[in-house]
Amino acid sequence: MNLLSQLKSNNNIIIYGAGKIGHLIDQLCQENGINVSAIWDNNPDKVLEFPEKERISRPPKLSDGFGEHNTTETYPLFNALIIVTMFSADTAIKVADSLRAHGFKNILYERSEISSLLIDHCKTLSQNNQYEFDLDKCFICPARRDDHIECEIFNQQHGVIKKETDEFVSLPVMGFLLTTKCNLTCVGCNHLRDHFDKEDNIDFSKDNILSDLRKLLDAVDFIKSIVIVGGEAFMHPDFETILKKVLSFPKIGFVQIISNGTVMPKGNSVFELLSNSRVVVEISGYGEKPGSARVKKRDKFIKKLSEKGIRFRYDEAAQWFDFGGFHKRSLTTEEFETNYKNCCFVSNDLFNGQLHKCSRSAYGLYLNKINNYENDYVDIRSTETNRLRKNIKDFIKMRPMACYHCNGTTGKTIPAGVQVLKKA
Ligand SMILES: C[S@@+](CC[C@H](N)C(=O)[O-])C[C@H]1O[C@@H](n2cnc3c(N)ncnc32)[C@H](O)[C@@H]1O
Ligand code: SF4
Ligand code: SF4
CATH class of the missing domain: 3.20.20.70 (Aldolase class I)
Incomplete structure (x- = not known):
């Protein structure tokens, strides 16, 4: 199962980081009918990239007894797949570690995985003849800056x-x-x-x-x-x-x-x-x-x-x-x-x-x-x-x-x- 299919089957997603990449992931979820349960950002007041600011909230305070003792009954988001979208690999790792230490298990934070997800999405659109090249989107997409993977769709657009x-x-x-x-x-x-x-x-x-x-x-x-x-x-x-x-x-x-x-x-x-x-x-x-x-x-x-x-x-x-x-x-x-x-x-x-x-x-x-x-x-x-x-x-x-x-x-x-x- 590719990452996009995993996302669809989970259907309970939290996006952590409301920057450019967070916005791309949110659009991907919307276009695939995937439910985004929350969008977290440490500084919601400074967010520039999201048109609907009211959807963004601060993450729960992980230090306030949150974590091990929580169950999905007391906190339904506990089962969500959290996608950490900070561009800095170092920050993303620290955020993922902290979430893990508080009992969250489903976390996607590696840049290459996030890139693969975005590539899967464009591939699917292309297979369904729904893909339209948009340089502004590719410009901010981490996949085209990834040393480890090639985005065939981007490459093909350029012959x-x-x-x-x-x-x-x-x-x-x-x-x-x-x-x-x-x-x-x-x-x-x-x-x-x-x-x-x-x-x-x-x-x-x-x-x-x-x-x-x-x-x-x-x-x-x-x-x-x-x-x-x-x-x-x-x-x-x-x-x-x-x-x-x-x-x-x-x-x-x-x-x-x-x-x-x-x-x-x-x-x-x-x-x-x-x-x-x-x-x-x-x-x-x-x-x-x-x-x-x-x-x-x-x-x-x-x-x-x-x-x-x-x-x-x-x-x-x-x-x-x-x-x-x-x-x-x-x-x-x-x-x-x-x-x-x-x-x-x-x-x-x-x-x-x-x-x-x-x-x-x-x-x-x-x-x-x-x-x-x-x-x-x-x-x-x-x-x-x-x-x-x-x-x-x-x-x-x-x-x-x-x-x-x-x-x-x-x-x-x-x-x-x-x-x-x-x-x-
Ligand atoms: C060195 S500048 C050259 C281009 C042009 N002179 C300019 O300032 O946009 C290229 C980019 O690097 C950024 N930059 C320069 N020094 C930096 C630093 N110490 N940390 C982060 N960004 C820096 C600038 O803001 C600019 O966007
Ligand atoms: S790649 Fe360049 S800017 Fe980055 S740590 Fe090395 S010397 Fe510094
Ligand atoms: S290249 Fe010039 S304008 Fe650009 S960051 Fe350096 S000194 Fe400033």
């Missing part, structure tokens, strides 16, 4: 068919870094902007980076999404040419551009490119005061995107991860593994001809903050074409030493987007 027996090499996501330049200098930026001296700045040559990308694409079967980023990607003088070329390459799903929203691209033709149905512009918001110069610029950009019918998302963040200094931590093998496994910043970044696991690894090496661990990246530019596929396959499986020089994403946080004060 990529994987045969059962074939070896398949794909990247769920790949960052394409165009420039180190940025108009802002945020404290704790994961592209290390607050560690740059002026002379370190560079716009990478379009010919070089496009030929790196072409070579990489020749070696793999699919890149589900490419994230064009900087620094601030819109500052690259050849941004338009680069985007046009990226959109013309085969084996790429969709193209995301992440921007702070304060650099307005010049000319109309670039907006025409941005309105391509495979493009999503993501604007990062840093909680600045309404009316501030930054917010005014961002609002102007957002207005233009809306007028042109361009698909965009605005992501407000109050807190960022504190990745910490660059010294080598004395981590046990287990701690190192956990650091990497729980990290939500693995983005396979193509930076100046090198494919790194994350931007910290790429920028850390570029600025000589992290040692040159040669096995941490694939040198796409200098590797012979016939060895590249194997090297990328190995790269997908490996854990970078750079993680010894990082706090990862489960520790301290810092306020998002605070600017470095310029010296007088």
Whole structure:
């Protein structure tokens, strides 16, 4: 029985976490006539993703004598299947452990299982000719970011068919870094902007980076999404040419551009490119005061995107991860593994001809903050074409030493987007 059939037979579901993934699971249940008995969230007042806020409640206080002594007679939800939908694997594990310690037995919390469930649903819709591709849904779906499973439906939509027996090499996501330049200098930026001296700045040559990308694409079967980023990607003088070329390459799903929203691209033709149905512009918001110069610029950009019918998302963040200094931590093998496994910043970044696991690894090496661990990246530019596929396959499986020089994403946080004060 696949997971979707299990859900149908249980028909008593609790969704824990009313974020984007929680919302997808709720829609899945509705479309399959599955009863959702409760939607729990630790901060129901802060929930943005659910249209019907009245359905969301705080989970019961597990410490208040709740648990072992409860029975399904006193608490009917006790038998429910709880689907824990927090994106952070670490948080999901902690929540599942706590539920288990209080006697709940049916818990689904592993990201790959949740992805499989969503894939099963789309497969069923497709078999019944009811599936309609919706990039906004796929954008937030954890299945397309899963290293371990392939969503055939998503792949087929992009003309990529994987045969059962074939070896398949794909990247769920790949960052394409165009420039180190940025108009802002945020404290704790994961592209290390607050560690740059002026002379370190560079716009990478379009010919070089496009030929790196072409070579990489020749070696793999699919890149589900490419994230064009900087620094601030819109500052690259050849941004338009680069985007046009990226959109013309085969084996790429969709193209995301992440921007702070304060650099307005010049000319109309670039907006025409941005309105391509495979493009999503993501604007990062840093909680600045309404009316501030930054917010005014961002609002102007957002207005233009809306007028042109361009698909965009605005992501407000109050807190960022504190990745910490660059010294080598004395981590046990287990701690190192956990650091990497729980990290939500693995983005396979193509930076100046090198494919790194994350931007910290790429920028850390570029600025000589992290040692040159040669096995941490694939040198796409200098590797012979016939060895590249194997090297990328190995790269997908490996854990970078750079993680010894990082706090990862489960520790301290810092306020998002605070600017470095310029010296007088
Ligand atoms: C490094 S920025 C580059 C793109 C663009 N300049 C921007 O700010 O959107 C890419 C994304 O990383 C996020 N980011 C930067 N530093 C971060 C940190 N320490 N923790 C979490 N997110 C961070 C930003 O909010 C942004 O959404
Ligand atoms: S997070 Fe801030 S400093 Fe870093 S690239 Fe984006 S806008 Fe620039
Ligand atoms: S160095 Fe490791 S833990 Fe730190 S951001 Fe990169 S992948 Fe994550």
